[in-house]
Amino acid sequence: MAQVLEFKLPDLGEGLTEAEIVRWLVEVGDVVAVDQPVVEVETAKAMVDIPCPYAGVVTARFGEEGTELPVGAPLLTVAVGAPAAGGPAAGPREGTAGGAAGSAATSGGTTEGSGNVLVGYGTSEAPSRRRRVRPAAPVRPQAAGPAPATAPTGPDRTGARNGNHEGPVPVISPLVRRLAREHGLDLRELHGSGPDGLILRADVEYALRAASVQERAAKAPAVTPAPAPPAHAKAAPEGIRTPLKGIRGAVADKLSRSRREIPDATCWVDADATELMRARAAMNAAGGPKISLLALLARICTAALARFPELNSMVDMEAREIVQLDHVHLGFAAQTERGLVVPVVRDAHARDAESLTAEFARLTEAARAGTLTPAELTGGTFTLNNYGVFGVDGSTPIINHPEAAMLGVGRIIPKPWVHEGELAVRQVVELSLTFDHRVCDGGTAGGFLRYVADCVEQPAVLLRTL
Known part of the structure; x- marks a missing residue:
């Protein structure tokens, strides 16, 4: 049966x-x-x-x-x-x-x-x-x-005791x-x-x-019933209503919490990315897997965090302590049909450019397909936000709570630039760093951003930390 x-x-x-x-x-x-x-x-x-x-x-x-x-x-x-x-x-x-x-x-x-x-x-x-x-x-x-005689036959929520079994x-x-x-x-x-x-x-x-x-x-206390609202009372506004639930609701809650709890500040700098673009072109011309620009920027980020570990931290308000982390799990913002998600590259500090390129590609495809697992969307310690793909130069993003900082990268476009004492057309990018002012002051944040800009302008600087 x-x-x-x-x-x-x-x-x-x-x-x-x-x-x-x-x-x-x-x-x-x-x-x-x-x-x-x-x-x-x-x-x-x-x-x-x-x-x-x-x-x-x-x-x-x-x-x-x-x-x-x-x-x-x-x-x-x-x-x-x-x-x-x-x-x-x-x-x-x-x-x-x-x-x-x-x-x-x-x-x-x-x-x-x-x-x-x-x-x-x-x-x-x-x-x-x-x-x-x-x-x-x-x-x-x-x-x-039929249910056993000892089991309830329907929802019984009367608060009766189960006994001290x-x-x-x-x-x-x-x-x-x-x-x-x-x-x-x-x-x-x-x-x-x-x-x-x-x-x-x-x-x-x-x-x-x-x-x-x-x-x-x-x-x-005992009160009299409230009078009914007048007939001309203002009605709820009309329009298209989208429920804040699922991924979009989770993002809204997280961004609101970040804005409430984190005293953030932003600094930015323009950098000449001409040499970085040439270095990437030379790498890809040498054969082997292609290296993405995002992977090179991620490699620069992990090198900068090794020099300024204060920015790879989070604040434990209950213990009133700053927790400095010894590994870099790098999040990156990805726009999908279901909204903004931030996949996380585990142990980014231990990966080379080829490994970072492959992992960025895998996670981006999973984000677009909607198959990212909860483990791939949590646990980040620092976020890289490449908003240049939207054709904008700069932004002051909201920190991905409970992280302490986010590096923003604008579009790379030809601009007039003074190079070796002469005016020239160079590939220029605007970099911004939004950071939690509780974990460091402007000197540390400025030092981090300046080091990132130096690596973008002179990729050979990275050789010191490889």
Whole structure:
């Protein structure tokens, strides 16, 4: 007899709590295999394909394309079919959700709860790099049917006590446990609405809202109802409204936080890039992989950060300390159809121009395709912003929080320039450095920018640090 198993939106890691359905990859009635991608979702970090942990026939889908779902919400149901003649029944593979309680953990992930719920997707690794963990004691999935007498039959959020039983309270993900802890909520006071009493994020949010309403009602004095607004009251402005969600919403939140918290300042300088352009042309004429201009600028950045490490830092306001980092993870701004993203080149200080060129190309293509993983969009320590590709000379960008600085590069164009005492036409670029004034003063920032300009004007200066 077939079992109908429910697959919920898993914990996607990196602090993500919801995702938007972009495209369904299966239809109701389709046969799916274990680990087959079934839906493409967009989070605040990237586009992600979600694989199904069951093998069987899709019986239902929950949510249309464009719908935003919280972690733990149902995605689809799968009928795990009856066995073929002489063969085993199609079902969840051992080590996947449904085959064992909490067996969907990945490296860095956490599993909690029981039954057929996938409750861990990895908190630090991309989905493509996840690994399955074999549980110590497998638990067989329960057949679809009436709920046990001891389990709640529907959403029970009345706040009745679960009792002082021993062991951890089962929750859908570590995010739910953290949410309760941050608001001082005792999870043992809740009855979960998930399978076998599993506590979902919605249960915790409901309890917090109920407590807030009760607190306001206890404090609020009796008041008369407010009069209705006059008929000529100003209406909301008309126009095209675009929700701030997904990647665009995450960028808006991050830029707003940067502007609130970081006292930034900007300095800039014009530089003669003629010799840098000649050096690049000579490299590419010598054969081998072509070297990009962005890679050469990145190499200059890492050399400058080695001389001025104060700018490869971040500020820990809770500890009131400046944290100087010993590695350079270089972010670069990339404009895509879904908005601005900042992919990160790991250990840029240890890469040569060829390696940087290849990594910039790979990440740029992934950004345009929308396939960057959360790990490829986080952890940057310094950002290089080449806004010259938009045909502009200068800018005062907003620092990519929690970094301490960003180098901006304008377009490189022919301009009149005094070269060796005579007026000449040279390839000139405007460089700008926006920095966090808490980590250094103008002398350090000016020294960094001047060194970058010197390397642009005389690439041989880099030989001292190679």
